[in-house]
Amino acid sequence: MELRVLGCSGGEAEGSRLTGLLVNGTVAIDAGSLTQALTLAEQVKVRQIFISHSHLDHICTLPFFTKNIFGHTQVPVEIHALPETLDALRRHLFNDELWPDFSVIPSPDNPIIRFSEIEPGRTYEVEGLRVTPIPVNHLVPCVGYRVEDDHSAFIFSSDTAATDRVYEEANATANLRLFITEASFPNAQAWLADAAKHLTPEKLGEELRKLKVDVPVGIYHLTPGDREVMLPELSALGDPRLTLLEQDARFEW
Numbered sequence: 397m398e399l400r401v402l403g404c405s406g407g408e409a410e411g412s413r414l415t416g417l418l419v420n421g422t423v424a425i426d427a428g429s430l431t432q433a434l435t436l437a438e439q440v441k442v443r444q445i446f447i448s449h450s451h452l453d454h455i456c457t458l459p460f461f462t463k464n465i466f467g468h469t470q471v472p473v474e475i476h477a478l479p480e481t482l483d484a485l486r487r488h489l490f491n492d493e494l495w496p497d498f499s500v501i502p503s504p505d506n507p508i509i510r511f512s513e514i515e516p517g518r519t520y521e522v523e524g525l526r527v528t529p530i531p532v533n534h535l536v537p538c539v540g541y542r543v544e545d546d547h548s549a550f551i552f553s554s555d556t557a558a559t560d561r562v563y564e565e566a567n568a569t570a571n572l573r574l575f576i577t578e579a580s581f582p583n584a585q586a587w588l589a590d591a592a593k594h595l596t597p598e599k600l601g602e603e604l605r606k607l608k609v610d611v612p613v614g615i616y617h618l619t620p621g622d623r624e625v626m627l628p629e630l631s632a633l634g635d636p637r638l639t640l641l642e643q644d645a646r647f648e649w
C-alpha cells in the first residue's frame with residue numbers, strides 16, 4: 397500500500413494544505429487539498445473519495461476537482477460519506493448556487509460524481525483496499541477510517557475530541573502501521589478545543605493511553621499559527637510513538 401499525505405494542516409496558508417490522504421493513487425480520504433497537491437493527470441486517476449465529515453477543510457476542493465475531471469472520465473467518481481455529510485454536500489455545496497450539481501451532470505444516469513452512503517462499522521472493498529468507517533466525536537457527524545490491504549493497515553481518526561471506538565479498532569487491527577490523529581489547539585485553548593470538539597496536546601496525551609499498540613502516531617490538524625507553541629507541548633508528552641505528520645510524506649508498506 398502506498399499512502400501519500402496531500403495535506404494535513406488544520407488551516408490553510410502558503411505551504412500548508414488542508415486535510416487529504418491518497419492511497420495507491422486512486423482512493424482519497426478527505427478532499428481538503430486534491431487540486432493543490434495533485435497534477436491534473438493524477439486527479440483523473442482518483443476513483444473513490446471517502447469523506448470524514450462536512451467541515452469545509454475536508455471537502456473544499458471537491459468542486460474544483462469535479463470540474464477538472466469533467467470530460468476526462470467515463471465512470472463516475474464515487475463520493476462515500478455518512479448520510480448527514482452527503483445531505484450537507486447536496487444542500488450547501490452542489491446545489492447549483494455555490495457550484496453545479498455534478499451528481500446529475502452531464503446526465504443523472506452518467507454523472508461525474510456519484511454520492512454513496514456509508515454505514516459506520518461496515519467494510520467497503522474498493523480498488524483492492526478494505527475501507528472501514530469508524531464513528532468519532534466531533535461537532536458534526538464524523539467518521540475516521542481504517543484502510544487495509546492483505547499486508548498492512550493504517551487508521552485515520554479525522555477530527556475528534558475524546559473518543560473510544562477508534563482506539564479499540566486500532567488495538568484490534570492486525571498489521572497496523574500508522575495511527576493518524578489530531579491536535580488542533582494549544583493547551584491554553586482547551587476551552588476552544590472543548591467547544592469545537594478537537595484535542596489539545598494535553599488531551600491527546602490522555603487519549604493515547606487508550607492506544608495499546610506500539611505504532612507510529614502521526615499528528616495532524618495543527619493550527620498553522622499555533623505550531624510553535626504546540627510543538628513543545630507535543631514533545632512534553634514524552635510518547636516515543638508520536639511524530640508530526642508531514643505534508644507530501646509517502647509511506648509504503
Ligand SMILES: [Zn+2]
Nearest residue numbers: 449451534555
Ligand atoms: Zn471538523
Ligand SMILES: [Zn+2]
Nearest residue numbers: 451453454555
Ligand atoms: Zn478539520
